[in-house]
Amino acid sequence: MPRVYFYKLTVDSGAAPCVKNGILSLAICKPTIRATAQVGDLIFGFAASSLYSDNCLIYAARVTQALHEGRYFVDERYASRDDCIYYLKQGRFQRRKDAKFHDKPTDLRHDLGDFPEYLRANVLLSNDFRYFGNAATDMYKARFPTVACAVTELGRGQRVRLEPALRLEFEKMKNWIWMTTPEKVVGRPSNASRPGVCHRTKSCHMV
Template sequence: MNRIYGYVITHDTGFAPNPFGEFLTLATCMPVIRRNAKAGSWLVGTGSAVHGLRGKLIYAAKIDEVVSLEDYGRDSRFLPKQPSRNGDDANRQGDNIYFKDEEGDWFQRESDNHDCSHMDHDLSGKNVLVAKKFWYFGSQACDLPEDLQQIVQKGRGYRCTDSPEVIDRLEKWLSTYRPGIGAETLVSGSGSCGPC
C-alpha cells in the first residue's frame, strides 16, 4: 500500500536526505520509516518550527527502490554517495557511510555528519530509500497548500497517511514544479515558491 510519510527535518545539510547525484537517498536517521516504507510511497520532509519553517516543504520524493544498508554500501551505483573531505558539498555530504567487512562486521566511513555514536540508531533502519524523481527546495522551502497541511508532522516522529485523495493532491501540486534540486515553478501562480 502506498503511503505518505511526513516528518520534520531539523537540520537540512544535504546529508539526510541526500539529494546529490542521480538519486535522492535516505540512508540515515528516521529508522522506522526506512524499515517500513515500500516502493511507490512518498517521503515528505518539512521544516522545523524552531527555524520558522513549520509547514514548509523542504523536499518530497517518491520511493523507487528500497535497498538494504549492506547492499547500498557495496552497490557501484551508489559509490558517488560515499563521503569525501575533498570536493564540493555533494562529496562531503555523502550518506553511504556504512559497510560490512569480510567477517560481516559493520564499519562507518568518516563523515562530517554522523560519527560512531549514531551507528546503532542508523543501522536499526535496515534500509536505504532511493528516489529517482524528487523535489528538493532546501533553504527555499515552499509553503504546502492548506489542503496538504494534514501531512505535516509536529515535533518528533512521523505522520503517515494512505489516503489516495491526499496522495493524488500531493502529486498534482508537485507536478507544477520542475523536479530536482532547486525545484522551480513551472506554472505561474501555482505555489508560493519562485525559482530557487
C-alpha cells in the first residue's frame, strides 16, 4: 500500500522541491523521505509558520521514479536542474561551483552521506504533482479538517505512520487537488535562492 508523507517547509526557493520541465524532484534536504519513499507514495509539503503563517499547501506529489546511489547527479538529463548541485570527480562527489544552494561544508554530507557509500544520495522524481509555491492557500483546511489538525500539530521532521482516518483524508485531498487544479505548476518559488540559506529543518527524522 502506498505511503503518505507530510512535512513543513521553512524555505521554498526552488531547491527542495525543484520544479522544472514538468518534473518535480527532491534531491537535497529531507534525506529520510528520499531514502524510504517509493514509487506510488504521496508527499505533501506544507508551509511552516516561518514561511506562511497559515500552513498553506506548497506542493503535493506522487512519486513516479526513485534514483539511488547518486545516479541523479551523474545523469546528463538532469545536469541543468537547479538541485543537481553535486558532481562526481575521481569517485567523490563535490559541489558545483555554480550551485545555487547548500554552500556549507556540512551540507554535502547531510545531502548525500559519507564517502564512499553515499547512502543518502537518493533522489525522488515526480511527473504527477501540483506545485503552488507563492500561490499557495489554506483552502484545504475547511474541506479536510483532520489533515488541517495534523499539519498544525506537526513539529519538525515529517510523518509517515498515519492512522487510517488521516491517511484516507490525505488520499481524498490528493484527488480533490488534482480535480480542482489541472495545472501542474500554479506559482513560483516563495523565496529567492541564496547559497547560505539552509533549506532543511534542524531535524529530518520521522515524527
